Amino acid sequence: MSFLVLTIGTIAVLLVLIYKCIIVPTCLSPLSPIPNAHFTSPIAPTWIWWQRRTGFETRSIFAAHQRHGPIVRLGPNELSVASLDGLRQVYTAGFEKDPWYIDEFMNYQTPNLVSMLQHKPHSVQKRMITNVYSKSSLQNSPDLQTLSSVLLYGRFLPLLYSVAKEKTGVNVLEIFQAAGMDFMSAYLFGLTNSTDFLRNASARQRYFRLYRTKSHRLPGAESATQEIESLCLSMCQAAENFSHQNPSATPPSTSTTPSTNPVVCSQLSSQLTNSPSPFQPSRPKLIIIASELLDHLIASHETSGITLTYLLYELSRRPTLQSALRAELLTLSPPLAPQTPSNGAESRPPALLPSPHAIDNLPLLNAILYETLRLYAAAPAPQPRITPAGTTIEGYRDIPAGVRISTSAYCMHRNADAYPDPLAFNPERWLQGEKGGMGGTKEMRRWFWAFGSGGRMCLGSNFALQMIKLLVAATYTNFATAIVDDEGMEQMDAYIAMPVGNKLVLRFERVPQA
DSSP states (O other): OHHHHHHHHHHHHHHHHHIIIIIIIIIISTTTTSOBSSTTTTTOSHHHHHHHHHTOHHHHHHHHHHHHOSEEEEETTEEEEOSHHHHIIIIITTOEEOTHHHHHHOBTTBOOTTTOOSHHHHHHHHHHHGGGGSHHHHHTOHHHHHHHHHHIIIIIHHHHHHHHHHTSOEEHHHHHHHHHHHHHHHHHHOGGGSOOTTTOHHHHHHHHHHHHHHHTTOTTHHHHHHHHHHHHHHHHHHHHHHHHSOGGGSOOOOOSSOOOOOHHHHHHHHHHHHSOOTTOTTSOHHHHHHHHHHHHHHHIIIIIHHHHHHHHHHHHTOHHHHHHHHHHHTTSSSOSOOSSOOOSOOOSSOOOOOOHHHHHTOHHHHHHHHHHHHHTOSSOSBOOEEOOTTEEETTEEEEOTTOEEEOBHHHHTTOTTTSSSTTSOOGGGGGSBSSSTTOBOHHHHHHOOTTOOGGGSOTTHHHHHHHHHHHHHHHHHHEEEEEEEOTTOSBOSSSSOOBTTSOOEEEEEEOOOO
């Protein structure tokens, strides 16, 4: 009798488990009508976990969309969308972020714009600094013009001149990561308080080793994180000291480096002083600033370095396109070609540059950059959000609250209807359609998602575009490039997608000026 009762009980438990764990998620859940990326997706997150674990997440999701359409179910409580409707619903309407961002992007145990999950604190802090990243502010900033001239003529071009003179190859990924750090840190903290990675090879190599250890969570990640945070905090403190010094009481500087204001640090510090954050009342002001600005630093050296590396990779495979770009660049006035190459000294006053507006309006340069951002998005992976109650996407109604949902630039940028032959590098596609702006057709612009969209769109996108265009223009005004070693140029399947070989070795050759 007891055996019969035990048997019946076991069967009952199994039936309940089958009902709750298989029948409900597969047939009765509001998500059950949505196509499955894998046959196990309704009942376990194992499939998508394994894709992430083995480095195939983004490509596997794209393949699932190719098979099943604009919305797919990745796990029992996770969806992916690849459509304009999904983009509008999830990002423009403003679904809140997934807690994953806290683990990945928190600095000093203090939230910043990327790691803030809720909209209200994000909106408050973003308003404090959004004006110094607007396109008009950047194009008209005397500080940015000064630091751009100093870094370009005193550090970047002299480095390329020396490389060309040696007639050997150089890893441009490292150079452009260094340029991203120097440009961004100078805008954040002022030139005299910034990094000097373009001229200091040992410093940049040490920093990038530390950063790889931190970001990949290798042995020693905790100490690497502490050292990186210490560097940023010291630059914040130096910028604060600079902002509060009395110019009349300060002895004249013996440095040959012109000084610029710590534009972003000063702006955020001033705003926090006048209106302390109600969402972080217990955190010291300097730590709030450092958490925010460390994120800007990391984003600049990572994403700009990747974009510039892939842009030069494609141009180095196309000498004819290089020549066409150079012809366009030589229309700039003044040209980005100093009469006498600098030996690394930084001049006072700095040399004049073409206006940012003139560089921004070069159609072929613009087309090459946007095609690089499309095909080689630096952050191509899913950007996860959490659904509110009663969500409807792509006709699927009553999606419950708490479902993880995402879109990725990788999927959006490979829509063949918007971008015919989407796997081809074809800058000419951006020269068609309406004139002005970023070029391309209206449909291409709607599907372009390299910087995100909505209130969480990349704050530094205008800074990145202006810096990248200046560096590319200076490079191809003065040099031709050729590939020495491009092994491992396939992008990693990761949130930030470096080349798998972590390098691109190019040779630089001086070109005569017209």
